[in-house]
Amino acid sequence: MTPPAASRELIVNAPTRPNDYTAYPDASGRFGDYGGRYVPETLMPLVHELDAAYRAAKADPAFQAELDSFLTHYVGRPSPLYLASRLTDHFGGAKIYFKREELNHTGSHKINNCMGQILLARRMGKTRIIAETGAGQHGVASATVCARFGLPCIVYMGAVDVERQKPNVFRMNLLGARVEAVTSGSATLKDAMNEALRDWVTNVHDTYYLIGTAAGMHPYPEMVRDFQSVIGRETRDQMLAMEGRLPDAVVACVGGGSNAIGIFHPFLNDESVKLIGIEAAGEGMDTGRHAAAINGGRPGVLHGNMTYLLQDRAGQITEAHSISAGLDYPGIGPEHSWLHDVGRASYLTATDNESLEAFKLCAQLEGILPAIETAHALARIGDIARDVGKGGIIVLNLSGRGDKDVGTVAAHLGMQI
Amino acid sequence: MTKARIDARFAALKAEGRAAFVTYVMAGDPDAATALEIVRGLPGAGADIIELGFPFSDPLAEGPPIQRAAQRALAKGMTLQGVLDLARAFREGDADTPVILMGYTNPLLTWGYEAFARDAAAAGIDGMIVVDCPPEEAEPLADALDAAGLSLIRLATPTTDDARLPVVIRRTSGFVYYVSVAGVTGVKSADAAAVAPHVERVRKASGLPVAVGFGIKTPENAAAIARVADGVVVGSALVDEVAEALELNEDVTGRVLSKVNSLAKAVRLARRSLTAV
Ligand SMILES: Cc1ncc(COP(=O)(O)O)c(C=O)c1O
Numbered sequence: 001m002t003p004p005a006a007s008r009e010l011i012v013n014a015p016t017r018p019n020d021y022t023a024y025p026d027a028s029g030r031f032g033d034y035g036g037r038y039v040p041e042t043l044m045p046l047v048h049e050l051d052a053a054y055r056a057a058k059a060d061p062a063f064q065a066e067l068d069s070f071l072t073h074y075v076g077r078p079s080p081l082y083l084a085s086r087l088t089d090h091f092g093g094a095k096i097y098f099k100r101e102e103l104n105h106t107g108s109h110k111i112n113n114c115m116g117q118i119l120l121a122r123r124m125g126k127t128r129i130i131a132e133t134g135a136g137q138h139g140v141a142s143a144t145v146c147a148r149f150g151l152p153c154i155v156y157m158g159a160v161d162v163e164r165q166k167p168n169v170f171r172m173n174l175l176g177a178r179v180e181a182v183t184s185g186s187a188t189l190k191d192a193m194n195e196a197l198r199d200w201v202t203n204v205h206d207t208y209y210l211i212g213t214a215a216g217m218h219p220y221p222e223m224v225r226d227f228q229s230v231i232g233r234e235t236r237d238q239m240l241a242m243e244g245r246l247p248d249a250v251v252a253c254v255g256g257g258s259n260a261i262g263i264f265h266p267f268l269n270d271e272s273v274k275l276i277g278i279e280a281a282g283e284g285m286d287t288g289r290h291a292a293a294i295n296g297g298r299p300g301v302l303h304g305n306m307t308y309l310l311q312d313r314a315g316q317i318t319e320a321h322s323i324s325a326g327l328d329y330p331g332i333g334p335e336h337s338w339l340h341d342v343g344r345a346s347y348l349t350a351t352d353n354e355s356l357e358a359f360k361l362c363a364q365l366e367g368i369l370p371a372i373e374t375a376h377a378l379a380r381i382g383d384i385a386r387d388v389g390k391g392g393i394i395v396l397n398l399s400g401r402g403d404k405d406v407g408t409v410a411a412h413l414g415m416q417i
Numbered sequence: 418m419t420k421a422r423i424d425a426r427f428a429a430l431k432a433e434g435r436a437a438f439v440t441y442v443m444a445g446d447p448d449a450a451t452a453l454e455i456v457r458g459l460p461g462a463g464a465d466i467i468e469l470g471f472p473f474s475d476p477l478a479e480g481p482p483i484q485r486a487a488q489r490a491l492a493k494g495m496t497l498q499g500v501l502d503l504a505r506a507f508r509e510g511d512a513d514t515p516v517i518l519m520g521y522t523n524p525l526l527t528w529g530y531e532a533f534a535r536d537a538a539a540a541g542i543d544g545m546i547v548v549d550c551p552p553e554e555a556e557p558l559a560d561a562l563d564a565a566g567l568s569l570i571r572l573a574t575p576t577t578d579d580a581r582l583p584v585v586i587r588r589t590s591g592f593v594y595y596v597s598v599a600g601v602t603g604v605k606s607a608d609a610a611a612v613a614p615h616v617e618r619v620r621k622a623s624g625l626p627v628a629v630g631f632g633i634k635t636p637e638n639a640a641a642i643a644r645v646a647d648g649v650v651v652g653s654a655l656v657d658e659v660a661e662a663l664e665l666n667e668d669v670t671g672r673v674l675s676k677v678n679s680l681a682k683a684v685r686l687a688r689r690s691l692t693a694v
Contacts, residue, residue, distance in 0.1 A: 028553065038522055038549045040478040042574040042599055045581055184484055190475065197477045202600040204576055301522045301549070302475060314496050315527030316474040 017342050021268035029218020034334035037217040039304045042201050051219045053124045070115050075105050081238035086365040093385030094392030099235050101399050108400030109231060109259045110141035110212060116227035117210045118145040126208035129153045132196040134161055134189035135326030136168025137400055138212030143177035153177040156195040158188035161325045168404050186319040189329045193303050213256025214333035217304025221333050228262025235395055236266050248388045249274040252397040253377040255326045257333035259399035278377045280322035281349035291320035293332040294340050294347045307334045323352035326373040350379035356412055371400030422543045423515045423568055423591035426465060427626045436643035438463055438684040439628050440677055441652030443470040443486035444503050445495025446659055447669055454670045456507050460514045462674040463681020471500045471520035478548045480603035482653040497524050501540040508541030517570060519546040530558050534565035544568030544591045552584050559588045573619050575599045586623040593623050596631045603653025607632040609641035616646045636683030643687035651680055
């Protein structure tokens, strides 16, 4: 009696392309077969409470106005759309634009989501904030908004990541947050998320769990997407103003998928716009040491949602491997799984080495140190620019700045700093 | 069989006027052979119902003891197939003690709910607790278990209010597992006085026996819960014995079973001492 390699439940309904891609998730938190709320019973009432609170906030113009005001005056939005002309010339294909999310306060797109969720937590009367972090960018953004609103903040971070993202650990401490190094499992982002969920299950009355990416149980994938969609809305307006038309392709790196879905979402119904996510191929897809859930995984359930996951034949989650702590996660947000299955977005990969090369190229040609996460998207931008061709336009979501990564990059280049 | 075995056991214990002692051990911890030896010894040591954990890499409702037990089992190569083999081997020598599997969704999903429910029933399993599959997501699982005649045992918790309780107990059979504390396994300790009204509430709403678990570690604690609930579940405290025996290089089976013995005595005597008071 050997178990079948894949279950019947996993043979998903033949994916159909919807009339309106933005009509998801449904009321039960599903994007097609993906998403849902696979959490312990203790958390279920809290998840429902959060869902109701988010729906009410979403419908409340005062909430939106408050968020907009903070995004303008505190985060520094809108972020510029910038024509990277030297990189464009270098590749000799389509025009390459950068959406400059690295210029946001705290240096990445993560603050967009944190701002939205902290205002929601306050509306809900929560007095203690917990978060998970990989690269530390979400941890820093969470610590920042907690400092701004005077709320205690505990950030769970894998012990491996604490080591490779030390500058961000120090920043979090300076901002008043407590960083809990997580040693269980692979001691990276997935384990930090396990530990944050264990905290939430234990502190059900006062605690708000500020998830940093468009993954986890409903309503997080929808909520984080909504808060990050400001990226795509601005990009659309800026592109129409600068070029008088929509871009041919929009490109972003994908960890859990929040910066990608944020820039993709306002373009979902513009089918002329190709949407391309870049997963981390680590040491190479053929080595098995990567973090590419869609390209190297299959559907399963982890952290509250059904989605593509890295796992073995028996359904045990396997460790992800990436030079980038922010992409070092065995899953991906459920909306990406669905966009992949229905064919609306495509997902490519970039290795550690390709990303390091792209990191250097971007620094040297554009004077911008990108986050090592973002460098994964940059690693494919030349191919995409050539594919789209001269006369075309592509936009890359420059999701974060690379100051936090100089130590990692130096180490890989065999240098001491 | 299956559902019938759980119902028969609770009916018999009710007639005896005592609570069921439910023991949780992790299949494959510290290895497949020792785990089988432990499970075979449980009824003799006083266990009335056996919960058999199946290991998952990311057990998000477990505290450190059961997390580590799962890691030990996985490191020794335990699989769902191995868990069924263990159950079948146990069942060959024990036709009456209910065996319930407890774990997480993804390994089951990988096997396929329907196929797994059939294979589990054939191996002599009586019911399933799937920690991260709440009622909102459990319809396909519940259908598969129904078709195979297995009980789906749901968790009710301190956050399950009266409005939610009917949702939780719908499609539940065998018994309801009341989680005594908001938290992960093996950390906070259960307070019998706080738990009692909830047990009554869940019993009334479900018409089923209610077993209480999460945070019961000592004989005194077990006895206190046995006075107010229909079953007492102990897990982390047994798994801790495995860890300690390994650390001290002692006989693992002996240590676990002697702990089971002392807890079982406390559960058996709990209501007698109550009438004696
Ligand atoms: C700069 C940057 N980009 C991308 C990511 C990946 O996350 P996501 O896929 O949610 O955008 C991270 C995560 O830490 C990040 O810091």
